[in-house]
Amino acid sequence: MSRRVTMADVAREAGVSQMTVSRVVNEKGDISEATSLRIREVIQRLGYRPSGVARSLATKRTGTLGLVVPDNSNPCFSAIARGAEHVAYQEGYSIFLCNTEEETDRELAVIRSLEEKGVDGTILCSSRLGEDDLRRAISYIPCLVLVNRRLEQEGIGFVVIDDERSGRIATRHLLDAGHRAIAMLAGPINSYAGQQRTRGYRAAMQAAGLKPEDGWVLNCPPRIEGSMQATRELLSAHSELTALVCYNDLVAIGALKACAEMSLSVPDEIAVVGHDDIPLSELVTPALTTCRVSQYEMGSQAVQLLLKHIGGCETECHEVIFQSELIVRASAP
Amino acid sequence: MSRRVTMADVAREAGVSQMTVSRVVNEKGDISEATSLRIREVIQRLGYRPSGVARSLATKRTGTLGLVVPDNSNPCFSAIARGAEHVAYQEGYSIFLCNTEEETDRELAVIRSLEEKGVDGTILCSSRLGEDDLRRAISYIPCLVLVNRRLEQEGIGFVVIDDERSGRIATRHLLDAGHRAIAMLAGPINSYAGQQRTRGYRAAMQAAGLKPEDGWVLNCPPRIEGSMQATRELLSAHSELTALVCYNDLVAIGALKACAEMSLSVPDEIAVVGHDDIPLSELVTPALTTCRVSQYEMGSQAVQLLLKHIGGCETECHEVIFQSELIVRASAP
DNA sequence: CTGTTAGCGCCTTCAC
DNA sequence: GTGAAGGCGCTAACAG
Numbered sequence: 150m151s152r153r154v155t156m157a158d159v160a161r162e163a164g165v166s167q168m169t170v171s172r173v174v175n176e177k178g179d180i181s182e183a184t185s186l187r188i189r190e191v192i193q194r195l196g197y198r199p200s201g202v203a204r205s206l207a208t209k210r211t212g213t214l215g216l217v218v219p220d221n222s223n224p225c226f227s228a229i230a231r232g233a234e235h236v237a238y239q240e241g242y243s244i245f246l247c248n249t250e251e252e253t254d255r256e257l258a259v260i261r262s263l264e265e266k267g268v269d270g271t272i273l274c275s276s277r278l279g280e281d282d283l284r285r286a287i288s289y290i291p292c293l294v295l296v297n298r299r300l301e302q303e304g305i306g307f308v309v310i311d312d313e314r315s316g317r318i319a320t321r322h323l324l325d326a327g328h329r330a331i332a333m334l335a336g337p338i339n340s341y342a343g344q345q346r347t348r349g350y351r352a353a354m355q356a357a358g359l360k361p362e363d364g365w366v367l368n369c370p371p372r373i374e375g376s377m378q379a380t381r382e383l384l385s386a387h388s389e390l391t392a393l394v395c396y397n398d399l400v401a402i403g404a405l406k407a408c409a410e411m412s413l414s415v416p417d418e419i420a421v422v423g424h425d426d427i428p429l430s431e432l433v434t435p436a437l438t439t440c441r442v443s444q445y446e447m448g449s450q451a452v453q454l455l456l457k458h459i460g461g462c463e464t465e466c467h468e469v470i471f472q473s474e475l476i477v478r479a480s481a482p
Numbered sequence: 483m484s485r486r487v488t489m490a491d492v493a494r495e496a497g498v499s500q501m502t503v504s505r506v507v508n509e510k511g512d513i514s515e516a517t518s519l520r521i522r523e524v525i526q527r528l529g530y531r532p533s534g535v536a537r538s539l540a541t542k543r544t545g546t547l548g549l550v551v552p553d554n555s556n557p558c559f560s561a562i563a564r565g566a567e568h569v570a571y572q573e574g575y576s577i578f579l580c581n582t583e584e585e586t587d588r589e590l591a592v593i594r595s596l597e598e599k600g601v602d603g604t605i606l607c608s609s610r611l612g613e614d615d616l617r618r619a620i621s622y623i624p625c626l627v628l629v630n631r632r633l634e635q636e637g638i639g640f641v642v643i644d645d646e647r648s649g650r651i652a653t654r655h656l657l658d659a660g661h662r663a664i665a666m667l668a669g670p671i672n673s674y675a676g677q678q679r680t681r682g683y684r685a686a687m688q689a690a691g692l693k694p695e696d697g698w699v700l701n702c703p704p705r706i707e708g709s710m711q712a713t714r715e716l717l718s719a720h721s722e723l724t725a726l727v728c729y730n731d732l733v734a735i736g737a738l739k740a741c742a743e744m745s746l747s748v749p750d751e752i753a754v755v756g757h758d759d760i761p762l763s764e765l766v767t768p769a770l771t772t773c774r775v776s777q778y779e780m781g782s783q784a785v786q787l788l789l790k791h792i793g794g795c796e797t798e799c800h801e802v803i804f805q806s807e808l809i810v811r812a813s814a815p
Numbered sequence: 816c817t818g819t820t821a822g823c824g825c826c827t828t829c830a831c
Numbered sequence: 832g833t834g835a836a837g838g839c840g841c842t843a844a845c846a847g
Contacts, residue, residue: 165817165818166817166818166819167818168817168818168819169816169817169818172816172817178816178817179816179817180816180817181816181817184816184817203823205823206823206824206825207822207823208823209823
């Protein structure tokens with residue numbers, strides 16, 4: 150295992166100072182065509198590759214970003230990650246992807262580890278941390294964008310959906326179709342988006358002169374299996390229900406499966422509306438009515454915002470708000 | 483923006499040498515309980531956080547791994563990434579996730595950038611590079627595991643499916659059901675797995691005394707839209723076909739959609755078999771018959787193998803081979 | 816246009 | 832048990 154080729158090696162071989170090599174490598178400052186050419190040749194010949202670590206230590210920049218998501222195998226988050234990485238790549242940044250697996254301890258741990266790695270900024274998606282923990286964790290981080298979450302605090306960016314409106318739209322669509330007994334599968338209890346969508350649901354119900362019965366609002370894990378379980382409970386305890394608003398599409402699809410199991414026909418006996426419009430949603434049977442937001446776009450906007458903050462345009466835009474769009478399909482015509 | 487708290491600061495404040503602080507931070511060497519306690523107190527009070535960058539420069543380890551995939555929004559790869567990150571996290575590593583978007587230039591670029599960041603090792607999934615480019619790219623990388631790809635070369639690890647067998651099994655299932663005119667939607671032309679699965683298809687056909695007609699084997703992008711296009715072409719040019727073996731489930735689902743468009747009933751007029759068994763596959767209608775392999779498991783095995791290589795157990799296992807399992811559902815009973 | 820001097824923050828090696 | 836000296840590979844700031 151021969152020693153790594155270093156800048157000093159190149160400098161010696163080319164008969165110049167290290168600084169000159171550095172200038173050529175970074176294309177900074179004016180270098181005469183002749184020496185530049187000679188240095189490039191030596192770099193090739195020796196197979197010199199700059200050390201990002203050393204450079205980072207000297208410049209205090211790493212060219213890396215952290216992306217924290219609950220679960221990358223959830224289509225929402227893999228799309229966010231894809232959109233984020235696309236922009237990051239264009240701008241010359243690399244991305245650390247971290248899954249919290251919905252555990253707050255782990256979320257805290259990955260945030261710490263990101264700061265230790267010296268990321269230039271971090272995107273925190275759907276944080277499940279309480280406000281205090283979140284503030285504390287944030288204090289480690291140089292530059293932050295929150296996705297799907299709000300927090301009263303200076304200097305951080307937000308990329309969010311207008312979740313309250315989204316919950317309202319979904320609910321109103323069902324109300325307009327004549328439903329009265331509408332329940333809400335609200336997702337994780339500590340999900341900010343879940344809370345907001347549920348507010349929207351309540352607001353729409355109230356505006357229609359209705360009040361959700363006890364038990365009509367039920368939290369559940371944001372995944373198919375967890376939702377099936379919750380749907381079974383909900384529908385067997387409340388036979389009066391004719392429609393469900395769901396936290397997201399995975400939950401909605403779980404509801405669809407549970408209905409199938411219970412021989413309840415969708416949409417005739419139970420109508421279902423989801424949130425997000427993941428690729429799966431138009432492929433299931435019945436196809437899912439849902440409130441669409443491009444997760445890919447949210448990911449790329451988040452990186453754009455983060456890079457602006459890193460660049461120091463503190464005074465500029467701090468917030469990107471997406472409006473969801475109702476996509477009507479068979480599950481709730 | 484106050485200066486970062488450094489080890490020297492802690493040392494000064496605690497009235498010890500930097501080395502002693504280092505020993506406490508890294509829990510190395512014997513330190514008296516008293517000084518250790520005092521140093522910890524100072525660390526807390528000053529809010530000292532070690533710099534991973536500086537440590538990496540000194541130790542020549544970064545505690546980071548690179549993971550290169552074609553497209554993280556493809557469920558196969560998001561599952562691999564999830565499995566990989568799970569193990570990496572347990573072992574104290576962070577993961578750089580890079581998408582190549584099926585572009586070889588970009589694949590080369592991200593490999594370079596990973597080496598520049600000083601990753602301790604890299605996992606390359608479904609590389610689309612030609613052998614020469616691949617070898618060249620690899621030479622930059624300290625430690626490598628290839629997923630879904632083989633290469634004759636010392637010192638690199640492999641995590642692969644027995645793709646040839648998998649293609650054979652899929653095809654044989656259709657043959658056993660009485661199909662004779664079976665086509666293969668073979669995925670990207672430069673996909674190693676696609677080539678192997680196609681070999682298996684040909685082998686099974688041959689074993690049954692059949693020979694694929696010209697045009698029965700068709701390459702296509704590994705996504706739903708691309709597959710729909712290819713399926714339309716294939717089925718309109720070859721009305722004799724009664725069954726399709728597909729490169730993966732996304733391709734199979736595209737085929738399903740194309741059949742629906744063309745009013746061909748699945749499985750009565752056309753039977754379809756996929757590969758992978760992504761979560762979507764049991765949810766589409768008709769549910770997809772497919773050859774299952776746990777992508778999550780492949781991801782975690784890949785990291786385990788990589789860490790062994792990094793650890794230096796060169797002589798140990800170099801290869802993990804997964805056998806797929808036929809899951810029979812409605813699309814090809 | 817090019818070189819010199821000093822670190823960046825930490826760890827390794829040896830000495831005490 | 833603890834400390835001092837030196838270096839990891841690079842760049843910033845100034846000098847010429």
